[in-house]
Amino acid sequence: xxxxEKAPAKINLGLDVLGKRPDGLHELSMVMxxxxxxxxxxxxxxxENKILIETNKAFLPTDKKNHVYEALELVxxxxxxxxxxxxxxHKQIPVAAGLGGxxxxxxxxxxxxxxxxxxxxxxxxxxxxGAEVGSDVPYCVYSQTALVEGFGEKVTLLPSMPQCWVVxxxxxxxxxxxxxxAQVEMEQLHHPDIAALVKAIESNDxxxxxxxxxxxxxxxxxxxxxxxQQIKDRMLRFGADAAMMSGSGPTVxxxxxxxxxxxxxxxxxxxxxxxxxxxxxxx
Numbered sequence: 001x002x003x004x005e006k007a008p009a010k011i012n013l014g015l016d017v018l019g020k021r022p023d024g025l026h027e028l029s030m031v032m033x034x035x036x037x038x039x040x041x042x043x044x045x046x047x048e049n050k051i052l053i054e055t056n057k058a059f060l061p062t063d064k065k066n067h068v069y070e071a072l073e074l075v076x077x078x079x080x081x082x083x084x085x086x087x088x089x090h091k092q093i094p095v096a097a098g099l100g101g102x103x104x105x106x107x108x109x110x111x112x113x114x115x116x117x118x119x120x121x122x123x124x125x126x127x128x129x130g131a132e133v134g135s136d137v138p139y140c141v142y143s144q145t146a147l148v149e150g151f152g153e154k155v156t157l158l159p160s161m162p163q164c165w166v167v168x169x170x171x172x173x174x175x176x177x178x179x180x181x182a183q184v185e186m187e188q189l190h191h192p193d194i195a196a197l198v199k200a201i202e203s204n205d206x207x208x209x210x211x212x213x214x215x216x217x218x219x220x221x222x223x224x225x226x227x228x229q230q231i232k233d234r235m236l237r238f239g240a241d242a243a244m245m246s247g248s249g250p251t252v253x254x255x256x257x258x259x260x261x262x263x264x265x266x267x268x269x270x271x272x273x274x275x276x277x278x279x280x281x282x283x
Contacts, residue, residue, distance in 0.1 A: 007108035096174030098247030107140035162206035165262035170275035210242035221249035
């Protein structure tokens with residue numbers, strides 16, 4: 001038996017760093033949404049008690065360093081699964097990009113394993129497992145617009161964000177989330193109004209939503225990688241309704257209500273960066 005699971009990328013509509021916890025992790029308040037840029041996972045049960053991973057990207061690890069391996073190992077140990085699994089990962093989401101590529105693959109692996117081994121776990125139970133793998137995994141289990149708090153383990157589902165087009169631009173460099181958080185100075189951070197952003201989404205108010213977007217980490221990453229600001233400026237100059245960095249970067253996205261305007265931005269950025277995508281938000 002083989003099961004397929006889609007793993008959508010996420011974007012941060014809002015990201016506020018509230019402070020550092022005693023355990024060293026940062027307390028966050030975020031609004032996340034998923035977009036139609038996705039990896040695909042194919043899981044097949046095998047008789048040998050092992051986890052085999054294949055990918056279409058040679059640079060990706062296929063051992064315990066891969067979060068998909070970690071997620072499946074956790075399921076096998078927790079539920080005493082003695083058969084093995086072969087996983088094929090078809091990767092389209094850029095890596096180390098602030099789009100949750102590794103997290104959404106892990107979440108997809110959890111959902112697929114739930115079906116493959118007929119575990120009958122709820123999404124909430126899968127999200128709890130996901131929290132043991134990574135901070136963005138609980139959200140990615142749901143992959144729908146949500147308020148995410150704590151270090152990522154508290155997920156409150158929201159109505160789908162107002163539908164629009166999204167132009168996603170990933171500069172050539174990669175960014176380490178850990179490195180960016182290590183450079184955070186709380187007194188210098190901008191704090192977006194997450195409550196106002198949630199209210200705009202609940203009211204399906206696209207214009208207000210675009211005005212409330214904000215990311216506390218943006219200035220931190222831009223200081224290290226000024227190209228992020230250059231991409232934002234270009235997006236806005238070519239007609240984006242809003243433009244913002246996702247996660248800890250370096251990916252920047254533009255929101256557009258009109259497809260023609262999104263296409264214009266896509267064409268304008270295609271020559272500036274290699275990895276440019278034009279996609280829709282997911283309902």
